[in-house]
Amino acid sequence: MDDLRGEAISKVFPGGARALEQVSFRARAGQVLTLLGPSGCGKSTLLRIVAGLEEATSGRLFLGERPFDGVPTGQRDVGFVFQNYALYPHLSVEDNLSLGLRARGRPRAETAARVRRTAELLGIGALLQRRPGQLSGGQQQRVALGRALVREPRLYLLDEPLSNLDALLRESMRSELKLLFRRLNATVLYVTHDQAEAMSLSDEVLLLDDGRVRQCAPPQELYARPADLFVATFVGSPRMNTWLGECAEGGLQLRGLRLDVPAGPTRRPRLWVGLRPEDVEVRPTPFEGAREALVELAEPLGDRVLLTLRVGGESLRALTPPGARSERLWARLPPERLHWFDGQSGARLDPRPTQAV
Amino acid sequence: MRRVGLALATALLAAWSLAPVAWQLLTAVKPDAQITRTPTVYLPDPPTSRHVTALLARKPMAVYLANSLAVSAVATTLAVGVAALAAAALSRSAAASRDRALLGLLLLALFPPILLLFPLYEGVRALGWVNHLPGLALPYAALNLPLAVWILESGFRQIPRELDEAARLDGLGWLARLARVQAPLAAPSLVTAAILVFIFCWNEFMLALTFMTRDSHKTVTAGIASIGGASIYEIPWGQLSAAVLLATAPLVLLVLVFERRIAGGLTRGAVKG
Amino acid sequence: MSSRTSRLLLLAPAALLVTVVVGLPVLRVLQLSLMRADLDGGISLAWGGLDAYARLWGDARYWTCLRNTAVFTGASVALETALGVAFALVLHQRFHGRGALRALVLLPWALPTAVMALAWAWIFNDSFGVANDLLRRLGVLERPVAWLGEPATAMAVLVLADVWKTTPFVALVVLAGLQGIPEGVLEAARVDGLTAWQRLRHVTLPLLTPALLVAVVFRAIQAYGAFDLVYVITGGGPGGSTETVSLYAFQHYFRYLDFAYGSAVAVQGVLLALLPLALLLRWARRREAR
Numbered sequence: 001m002d003d004l005r006g007e008a009i010s011k012v013f014p015g016g017a018r019a020l021e022q023v024s025f026r027a028r029a030g031q032v033l034t035l036l037g038p039s040g041c042g043k044s045t046l047l048r049i050v051a052g053l054e055e056a057t058s059g060r061l062f063l064g065e066r067p068f069d070g071v072p073t074g075q076r077d078v079g080f081v082f083q084n085y086a087l088y089p090h091l092s093v094e095d096n097l098s099l100g101l102r103a104r105g106r107p108r109a110e111t112a113a114r115v116r117r118t119a120e121l122l123g124i125g126a127l128l129q130r131r132p133g134q135l136s137g138g139q140q141q142r143v144a145l146g147r148a149l150v151r152e153p154r155l156y157l158l159d160e161p162l163s164n165l166d167a168l169l170r171e172s173m174r175s176e177l178k179l180l181f182r183r184l185n186a187t188v189l190y191v192t193h194d195q196a197e198a199m200s201l202s203d204e205v206l207l208l209d210d211g212r213v214r215q216c217a218p219p220q221e222l223y224a225r226p227a228d229l230f231v232a233t234f235v236g237s238p239r240m241n242t243w244l245g246e247c248a249e250g251g252l253q254l255r256g257l258r259l260d261v262p263a264g265p266t267r268r269p270r271l272w273v274g275l276r277p278e279d280v281e282v283r284p285t286p287f288e289g290a291r292e293a294l295v296e297l298a299e300p301l302g303d304r305v306l307l308t309l310r311v312g313g314e315s316l317r318a319l320t321p322p323g324a325r326s327e328r329l330w331a332r333l334p335p336e337r338l339h340w341f342d343g344q345s346g347a348r349l350d351p352r353p354t355q356a357v
Numbered sequence: 358m359r360r361v362g363l364a365l366a367t368a369l370l371a372a373w374s375l376a377p378v379a380w381q382l383l384t385a386v387k388p389d390a391q392i393t394r395t396p397t398v399y400l401p402d403p404p405t406s407r408h409v410t411a412l413l414a415r416k417p418m419a420v421y422l423a424n425s426l427a428v429s430a431v432a433t434t435l436a437v438g439v440a441a442l443a444a445a446a447l448s449r450s451a452a453a454s455r456d457r458a459l460l461g462l463l464l465l466a467l468f469p470p471i472l473l474l475f476p477l478y479e480g481v482r483a484l485g486w487v488n489h490l491p492g493l494a495l496p497y498a499a500l501n502l503p504l505a506v507w508i509l510e511s512g513f514r515q516i517p518r519e520l521d522e523a524a525r526l527d528g529l530g531w532l533a534r535l536a537r538v539q540a541p542l543a544a545p546s547l548v549t550a551a552i553l554v555f556i557f558c559w560n561e562f563m564l565a566l567t568f569m570t571r572d573s574h575k576t577v578t579a580g581i582a583s584i585g586g587a588s589i590y591e592i593p594w595g596q597l598s599a600a601v602l603l604a605t606a607p608l609v610l611l612v613l614v615f616e617r618r619i620a621g622g623l624t625r626g627a628v629k630g
Numbered sequence: 631m632s633s634r635t636s637r638l639l640l641l642a643p644a645a646l647l648v649t650v651v652v653g654l655p656v657l658r659v660l661q662l663s664l665m666r667a668d669l670d671g672g673i674s675l676a677w678g679g680l681d682a683y684a685r686l687w688g689d690a691r692y693w694t695c696l697r698n699t700a701v702f703t704g705a706s707v708a709l710e711t712a713l714g715v716a717f718a719l720v721l722h723q724r725f726h727g728r729g730a731l732r733a734l735v736l737l738p739w740a741l742p743t744a745v746m747a748l749a750w751a752w753i754f755n756d757s758f759g760v761a762n763d764l765l766r767r768l769g770v771l772e773r774p775v776a777w778l779g780e781p782a783t784a785m786a787v788l789v790l791a792d793v794w795k796t797t798p799f800v801a802l803v804v805l806a807g808l809q810g811i812p813e814g815v816l817e818a819a820r821v822d823g824l825t826a827w828q829r830l831r832h833v834t835l836p837l838l839t840p841a842l843l844v845a846v847v848f849r850a851i852q853a854y855g856a857f858d859l860v861y862v863i864t865g866g867g868p869g870g871s872t873e874t875v876s877l878y879a880f881q882h883y884f885r886y887l888d889f890a891y892g893s894a895v896a897v898q899g900v901l902l903a904l905l906p907l908a909l910l911l912r913w914a915r916r917r918e919a920r
Contacts, residue, residue, distance in 0.1 A: 014451070053522050074528035086519030090541040099537070100527030147523070366720045367731055374734045377794065378741070380760055381749050397763035439643045446640035449633070458641075465652050467848075469855030469903070471876040472896045475662065475883050476655030499651030502644060531636045562744035562858040563876075567884065578744040582862050594752055604745045612740045616733035619740070623799060624806035 001029035001187060002064030004050070004155060009059030011045055011211075019045040021211045023059070027155075032181055032188040034198040037208035038234070043191045046208070047157050050189060052076050063154070074103075076155075079148025083160040085140045087132035093119075093143050094128040097150045104151075118150040121180075138169045145177075149184070156181075156188045162197060174200055195235055199223070207231055229346035232274050232339055238306055241316055242274040244343060256312025257291070260335060262351035270343025277306065279337040280318035283330050290330035293318075298325055378605065384598035385409065392594055408595035415596065417572055418603055421580035424569075426607075428490055428576055429558035432497035436554050437547060439498070440505035445535050447506070448513035449521070459507060466503035470563055473500075481568050488574040496564055501554040508553070508622050512546025513539055549622035552615050556608060577604045662893035675890065682894035692895060694870055695878040696902065701785065702874060703853040706792040707846055713793065714800025714845065715838070719830075721801065722808045739798035747862035750791040754778060781871030784864050788872055791859050796852070800845045807841030808834070843914050847907065854903045875899035 004027040011020040019042045027033040035043035048054040050061065052073030061068040068076070088096050094115055101111040119125040122142045132140055141161065148156055161177075162170045178201050181188055192198055198205050199219040207214045207222065214234075215227035226232035233239050245252040245259075252259045252271055259273060283290065293309035293316065300306075300322065309316045311331055318331060340349040384392060385408055387401035412418060447455045477496055486492030516539060524534045540547065565579040572580070581600045612619065666678030686692050721732055738746075754761050754777040762774040777783045811834065819829045857876040860866060866873030866881075875895060882892030 051522075051526060053525070073525045074530070076526075078526060080523065080526045082519045082523060084517065084519060086517060086523040088520060088523070088538060088542075099524070099529070103528045103533060147527075151527075363720070363723055363725055367725070367727075370717060370720060370731060371734050373794070374737050374798075377746065377749050377753060378737070380753060384752065393758050395758065395763070396766075397758070397760055435647075439647055442640040443644035446637040450637060462648070465648060467851050468652065468656065469851070469876060469896075469900055471855060471857065471879050472659055472900050473652060473655040474880070475889055475892060475896075476658035477651065478883075479658070480655070495647075496651050499647040502647055506644065531640070556740050560740075560742035560744075562742070562861075563880075566861075578742050578858075581748065582744050584748075594755070594758070597748055597752065601745050601749050605741045608740045608742070609737065612737050613733055616729070616736055620732065620736060620802050620805075623739075624802050 001154065001185075002066075003028050004068065004187065004189070005062040006046070006050070007060045007062070009046065009049060009056045009061070011042070011049065011054065012057045019211055020049075020056075023208070023211070023213055025206050025213070025216060027187055027189055028203070029187050030185045031203035032186075032190055032201055034190045034192060034202035034205045035208060036192060036195060036198040036205050036234075037214075039193055040210075041208040042211040043193075043208050044159055047159055047189055047191050050155070051078055051080050051157050077151070077153045078155040078157050079151055079153040081144050081148050081156075081158040081161040083163055085132075085144035085164075087140060087143055087147070089132050092129050092131060093124065093135070093146075096132065096143055097128075097146050100147065100151050114150050114152075118146045121149070122146050137165055138173070141165060141173065145180075154187065156186050158188065158190045160192055161190075163192070163194070170197075177201060195237065199235075207234065209234070225348070226339065227348050229272055229274070229341045232341070232348075236276055238277050238317055238319070240274045240276050240339070241280075242272055242341075243314055244270065244272050247271055254312065255314050257314050259333065259338070261340075262335070264349075264351050268343055268349070271349075272341035272343060272346060274339040274341065275316075275333055275337060277317045277319045279334060280316065280320075281332040281334060282307065282309075282318050282320045284326060286330050287332065290332040293329045293331040295325065295327055295329060378602075378609075381598040381601045384594060385602050387595065389595060408593070408599045411593070412596040412599045412603075416580065416584060416600070418577075418580075418600065420573060421575055421577040422603065422607075424490075424574060424580075425559055425576040425578070425604075428493045428497065429555050431490065431494040432501070432558045433551050433555045435494065435498035436501045436505045437509075437551050440502055440509050440550065441535070441540065441543075441547065443502075443506050444509035444513050445539055447510050448516075449518075455510075459510065462503035462506055466500070470500070474563060474567065477564065478567055487568055488571045490574075492568045493561075493564060493576070497558045497561060501557050504557070505550040505554055508550040509543065509546050512543040512549075516542045545618070546622075548615075549618045552611060552618055553622050556611065556619075559608065659893045659897060662889055663897045665890040665893075667888045667890040678890060682891050683898065685891065686894055686898055691870060691873070692875075692878065695873050695875050695895075696899070698785070698872055699854060699856070699874045699876075699899070702788060702792070702856060702872075703850055705785075705789045706796070706853045707849050709789065709793045710797050710800045710849055711842065711846055713797045715804050715835075715842070717797060717801035718804035718808055721805050735801060736798050738795050741795070743795055743858040744862050746795065747791060747859050750787060750794075750859075751778070751863050754787050778864055779868055781868060784868060784872050788856075788859050788863060791863065792853060792856065796849060800849065803841050803845040804838060807838045810841075811837050839917075843910075847910065850907065850910075851903065854899075 006023060006025045009020055009023045010018075012018050023042070023046060025033065035046055037043045045054060049056045052071065056069065088099065091099065097115045097118060098111050101114065115128070116125070119128055122145060124139060124142045124146060127135060127139060127143070132143065135143065141164070144161065148158075162173055165173060174197055181201070190201060202219050204216060205219055205222050206216045209230055215222060215231045217225075217227075222231065222235050226235060229242065233242060243254050245254045247253075247261060247267065247269055250261055252261050252273060261267065261271065281290070282293070291311050293311045295307055296310055296315070297308040298305055303322070304319045305322050305325075307318045307320055307329075309318055309329065309331055316331065340351065341347060342349055383399065383401060386404040386406065387398070388403075388405050388407070391398040391401060447458055450458070481487055481492040484492070520538055520542070521534060524538045529537065560578065561576075562578045562582065565576045566582065569575045569579055575583070581604055584597055584600055662675075663682055664678060664680070665675045666681055668674045668676060717735060721728065721735065753759055756762070756774060756776040756779060759777070761777065762771065765771040766774070775783060777787050815837070816829060816833060819833045824832065855876050856874050857880065860872055860874050860877050861880075864872045866877050876899075879892045879895040879899065882888045882895060
């Protein structure tokens with residue numbers, strides 16, 4: 001198996017709309033690469049270019065060392081799962097699964113065996129004679145998946161495959177997909193706008209916004225070291241607190257609040273600073289480094305409570321364990337948990353880049 | 358009050374639509390003496406089948422009907438087949454060029470046939486197709502092509518794009534996709550287009566009158582119109598009514614069975630414009 | 631094969647068929663209309679320039695045909711539209727047997743015009759026609775009328791036959807338009823206290839305008855080309871009072887064998903039909919823009 005590489009792929013639609021700009025990526029063999037981003041960011045376009053359903057305006061695709069973009073759509077040997085499933089409504093489940101194999105002229109016996117095996121793998125063996133219209137959403141989803149699996153393609157492309165399922169089903173299918181991918185040792189390109197899905201399924205995430213790559217990294221790194229302000233606020237739920245302030249005398253001045261700025265390239269005239277709600281320390285009584293915080297809103301989430309606090313003149317959201325609540329609390333913003341970004345470009349600034357270990 | 362009005366309106370509508378045909382039915386089974394009596398005798402007493410027998414002896418009605426069926430069937434198959442290919446292409450084209458093509462077709466369909474009649478006659482004669490089936494079937498297919506394309510294109514366009522893409526990824530070529538995915542899914546519009554084209558072919562008169570001069574090749578419209586012959590006063594009205602019934606019966610059946618499809622196809626073609 | 635190539639390939643048969651059967655004949659009829667047909671033993675065609683069109687100018691029979699065609703078209707389309715709206719309003723109601731009634735209403739449209747023309751000729755037969763008998767029983771007529779023997783009544787019979795045949799088309803198009811009006815709009819009008827007539831006048835009909843316009847344009851063009859009914863029922867008579875442009879051109883082609891002049895009649899007739907149509911469409915577009 002080979003890696004799939006994209007080099008500087010751009011796509012301009014007739015009419016001038018730019019969908020992708022100089023996007024490069026590598027989907028490693030046997031791994032799941034998720035294309036994540038808000039709607040309209042170009043992630044589906046990129047997937048469709050890989051499938052051969054769209055042509056890139058410029059840029060190249062390689063499978064291993066061989067160019068992939070010249071291969072006709074039907075011969076790319078990719079399994080594609082559409083968001084709306086796109087099952088052939090006039091064919092039985094069995095025929096839906098087998099059409100691709102029959103079109104490739106595979107022997108009848110082999111086709112039947114593969115269809116049976118795939119159906120069993122996905123737990124749809126009993127549905128083979130039904131039409132898509134007679135299936136539930138979850139069952140249709142499995143058939144759509146089966147149609148991709150049955151051909152044992154060298155590449156799996158999934159376009160928001162879980163977005164049409166209800167929340168409960170989505171979560172169980174997510175786990176099932178992860179197991180399946182691991183079991184098949186499949187190379188997967190997975191498009192989603194749901195970060196939880198991206199986090200749980202991916203070996204690597206390619207975060208796109210407005211047709212550009214914002215960051216490409218394993219999920220944990222995306223969360224821990226977002227490359228810029230956009231990534232920082234897009235990944236993580238509830239979203240990261242961010243404030244913009246002016247630097248003066250080694251500190252960042254916010255409204256009624258002053259934060260120490262660490263040494264290094266972090267020294268800029270204007271800075272964004274961010275802190276995830278789960279990183280805020282909140283206690284009912286004063287403690288070392290804490291500031292007084294007024295509770296403006298408390299949203300119970302079950303396992304935790306999302307508090308909207310007022311610290312100085314700034315608003316701060318914090319995740320805290322459920323418990324007795326009062327109007328007045330104490331909150332600390334741990335300096336080692338702060339994320340720093342350039343006030344102009346929003347690029348991540350690392351406080352101690354040169355400190356060798 | 359409202360119900361009475363509605364009942365009256367529906368009765369009037371039914372009477373309006375049926376009366377002229379019903380009168381042919383009554384005349385066709387009425388003895389001659391009663392046909393030509395004044396004041397008019399409305400109900401035949403007793404009904405007779407003499408007109409039908411006389412008509413069949415005098416005119417090759419079965420041949421006319423068979424010719425109409427053959428010409429219409431060939432033309433319909435050709436028109437719907439060619440239109441399906443074109444509609445498949447148009448339904449996947451950019452909106453602007455698709456609309457231009459559809460509008461162009463519509464304009465072509467609106468040319469009064471008299472404009473084309475003589476050049477077509479020249480062509481048919483040059484090819485030796487006077488009194489031959491293709492002489493009518495080919496023009497019929499072309500003249501009904503725009504209608505068929507309009508109906509099929511809107512049928513094809515309703516097929517989700519992803520289905521076609523899924524089939525591409527499954528490795529099906531364009532012909533296989535057309536045959537195995539698009540055509541089965543667009544089957545309702547294929548049926549609708551076929552019925553409408555068939556009706557138009559069956560009913561066509563001007564070309565049939567001009568291109569088919571031998572009784573053995575006349576279609577039913579041209580054949581029956583010649584029954585009257587030269588003198589309108591010697592027309593055997595009973596036989597004529599019987600002929601009208603025979604020529605219209607297949608269409609009455611078509612309408613009663615496929616009313617929904619015909620209505621849908623007509624308005625889809627028209628309302629979209 | 632690129633998708634563009636395959637699309638062109640799919641379109642090729644249709645383009646070929648339309649070019650051969652419509653495109654080339656249109657060019658040929660234009661060419662013919664610029665020729666002169668000489669009947670000297672056989673028929674020979676020579677370049678005639680605009681002679682044929684000049685001849686049209688002074689041809690009283692041609693102008694009569696144009697007038698007949700315009701009268702036929704105007705009367706037919708007006709009546710069809712009014713009746714079609716009425717039919718559609720009835721069919722739009724909810725009642726038992728609506729499907730069956732719709733099939734019945736559609737029936738006249740599907741029957742062959744040329745064949746039903748014979749039926750109409752029989753119904754309006756001067757001696758034994760049922761029309762005379764019915765009207766006398768109802769007290770409308772005192773003595774039988776020779777319907778097809780008088781210019782005005784002959785034209786009226788043609789119009790009636792055409793209205794009978796094509797009202798279903800208008801009714802169906804209008805019905806589709808009616809079904810496209812959101813229920814909420816009419817309910818709002820009822821809440822606002824509009825009477826049934828006011829709702830029809832101020833809500834339903836304005837919303838139907840696009841559908842009506844389509845129906846009217848289609849029908850006008852078809853009525854303008856009328857041939858079958860005239861050929862079978864009156865043959866253009868009495869005294870040329872019902873002769874249409876199509877029939878006149880046909881006579882020149884196959885009776886007088888003057889292909890050039892027949893072509894000129896057909897071409898100019900079509901051009902003259904396009905003029906009011908273009909005006910109508912322009913008016914509609916303006917209205918839309920407002």
